[in-house]
Amino acid sequence: MGTDEVAVTGAVHLALLAADHADVCVIGALTADASEASYELCLAAPDRNHFPAGARPVVVRGSMAYGGDPSVGLAGWLPIRCISVLERNGSVTDTAGLVEEERLAILRGAGLPAAESYDGPRDGGGRLTDVQRQLVRVAEEETLIPLAKAEGQLSETFASALGNDAAALRRIQEQCRDLYGRLEPERALAWALEELGELAQAMRRGESTVRVEEELGQVLVWALCLANITRTDAAHAFVKGFTAERDRQLRKHGAIRPYRREVPPC
Numbered sequence: 093m094g095t096d097e098v099a100v101t102g103a104v105h106l107a108l109l110a111a112d113h114a115d116v117c118v119i120g121a122l123t124a125d126a127s128e129a130s131y132e133l134c135l136a137a138p139d140r141n142h143f144p145a146g147a148r149p150v151v152v153r154g155s156m157a158y159g160g161d162p163s164v165g166l167a168g169w170l171p172i173r174c175i176s177v178l179e180r181n182g183s184v185t186d187t188a189g190l191v192e193e194e195r196l197a198i199l200r201g202a203g204l205p206a207a208e209s210y211d212g213p214r215d216g217g218g219r220l221t222d223v224q225r226q227l228v229r230v231a232e233e234e235t236l237i238p239l240a241k242a243e244g245q246l247s248e249t250f251a252s253a254l255g256n257d258a259a260a261l262r263r264i265q266e267q268c269r270d271l272y273g274r275l276e277p278e279r280a281l282a283w284a285l286e287e288l289g290e291l292a293q294a295m296r297r298g299e300s301t302v303r304v305e306e307e308l309g310q311v312l313v314w315a316l317c318l319a320n321i322t323r324t325d326a327a328h329a330f331v332k333g334f335t336a337e338r339d340r341q342l343r344k345h346g347a348i349r350p351y352r353r354e355v356p357p358c
Contacts, residue, residue, distance in 0.1 A: 103149040103207035108224055111231035114269055114320045115153045118199065119206035121146040124161030130173035131157050134184060137177050138201035144178045149207065152235060154324035155246060169262065171328060174246055175199075175239075188246070196240035203232045235323045258327035265326045268316040280321050284314035 107117035121134040121144040133152075134144040151158040152172075160167030175187045177198050187195045204225070220228065275283075291307035319326035341348050 102211040104204070104211055104220060106149045106151070107204055107207045107228050108220065110151050111228045113266070114231070114274060114323050115151050115158075116203060116228075116232050116235045116323070117149050117151055117207060118202040119143060119147055119210045120150050120202055121148070122150060122157060122159040122161055124164045124166040124170065125173060126164040126166060128173065129166065130171045131159065131161070132174050132176060133157055133172050134176045134178060135198055135202040136206065137179055138197055140178060140180050142178075143206070143210065144184075147210070149210070152239070154235070154322075154328060155239065155242060156325040156328050169259075169325065169327075172246055192240050196237060199236040199240055200232065203236065204228050231323070238322075258331060261327040261330065262325065265316045265319055268313060269320045272313075272317050272320075274321050275317070277321055280314070280317055284311070284318060287311050287314055 103117065103119060110117040118133075118135065120136075123132045123134070124130070125132070133150065134147075136143050136147070148159070153169075155172050156169050157172050158169050175195075175198075176184050177187050177190075178184055187198060190198075287307065287310040291304070291311050294304050294307050316326055319329065338348065
């Protein structure tokens with residue numbers, strides 16, 4: 093169903109658009125760390141009637157958030173360094189110290205229920221249909237459950253070296269979403285593994301460059317499709333993998349030492 097069938101506006105409208113684009117919308121306050129180019133996301137406790145100061149709709153994809161902090165001049169997609177919650181007594185707690193069920197309840201409360209509360213009462217309609225509401229709820233479950241599982245590791249695994257190259261990859265991921273949509277995970281995995289097998293076969297047989305490029309292209313495309321299906325940011329995932337290997341080499345060798353092909357003895 094198209095997003096324009098019900099005249100919703102504000103945060104609820106953004107939640108619907110986000111769900112349609114493999115993202116989710118939560119209501120929270122973003123504080124940017126300029127030294128690490130990352131965000132702290134502060135949410136309201138589920139039983140609290142007031143939002144944190146500066147709270148606004150925030151789009152979340154995987155462990156990334158889209159927003160900005162004018163005080164430090166940072167904006168756009170940045171990693172979430174930590175998620176905190178504003179308690180009823182006014183104190184702020186890092187949710188990494190909570191159990192997973194508590195973290196998930198906080199994230200769920202910051203989704204569609206918070207968006208509806210943030211927008212306030214509406215006159216003359218403007219509410220989601222049951223189908224649209226289900227679309228948003230599915231998107232939230234697919235994003236927020238994995239995020240609740242990962243919260244204790246956010247500060248340990250985020251990578252901040254994103255830049256323009258990552259922005260270009262993010263646009264390509266969005267183009268894949270528009271072309272391929274979002275299949276159910278099992279079918280997508282089967283097709284991705286099939287393409288990986290065909291690439292392996294082409295390489296082992298020493299087939300032409302054109303053939304290898306064709307199969308490698310399909311593997312890369314399906315990797316981006318899997319990122320859309322799991323509602324993760326491929327650019328951030330790539331940088332995390334790259335950064336982890338760089339740091340491993342530096343720890344082990346004290347310098348960058350690329351892998352080199354073993355040459356058989358004469």
